[in-house]
Amino acid sequence: MDFETSKRKNKGLSFIIGKxxxxxxxxxxxxxxxxxxxxxxIRKRLEDKGIETIIGETDVEFCFSLxxxxxxxxxxxxxxxGNVPGTLTFKNLDDIKKTKDHSxxxxxxxxxxxxxxYNMDIKGYFIGIEISKIDINLGLSNILQEKVKYIxxxxxxFII
Numbered sequence: 001m002d003f004e005t006s007k008r009k010n011k012g013l014s015f016i017i018g019k020x021x022x023x024x025x026x027x028x029x030x031x032x033x034x035x036x037x038x039x040x041x042i043r044k045r046l047e048d049k050g051i052e053t054i055i056g057e058t059d060v061e062f063c064f065s066l067x068x069x070x071x072x073x074x075x076x077x078x079x080x081x082g083n084v085p086g087t088l089t090f091k092n093l094d095d096i097k098k099t100k101d102h103s104x105x106x107x108x109x110x111x112x113x114x115x116x117x118y119n120m121d122i123k124g125y126f127i128g129i130e131i132s133k134i135d136i137n138l139g140l141s142n143i144l145q146e147k148v149k150y151i152x153x154x155x156x157x158f159i160i
Contacts, residue, residue: 017070019051021159024077026058031131031144035076041152049160060110073124074159075111078131085132086147088154093124127155
């Protein structure tokens, strides 16, 4: 399994550190659901390696309730930075907390805001997937649909 043991100075106890991937998005809003689709595609391979997968959708409070200061979290969401659709952005959560980057998706920003509000020391990364279009519709835009396999492969490589 993909776990490592770490001695934490917190009370001198040993903890098992695990990896957890949280996908945030809304599959009813076209490209906003890209993170959900990508996690669904790589879920089995991640779980086979002992990595927990969580489909958070738009429920920021649910996602927040799963956070802790021991595990390493990968928070995956759609972004709109004005880049080419399908572009991936990988950021350390510590860097996001320092810069308070407000150009991120509204879902992950809410989760980051809660982490900051409660002064939690969450370890991990934000994985942003650049979108093309958000509209009320099931499925992805054609341009993003063509890149799902590539995006899934890159995300999988980053997490493992």
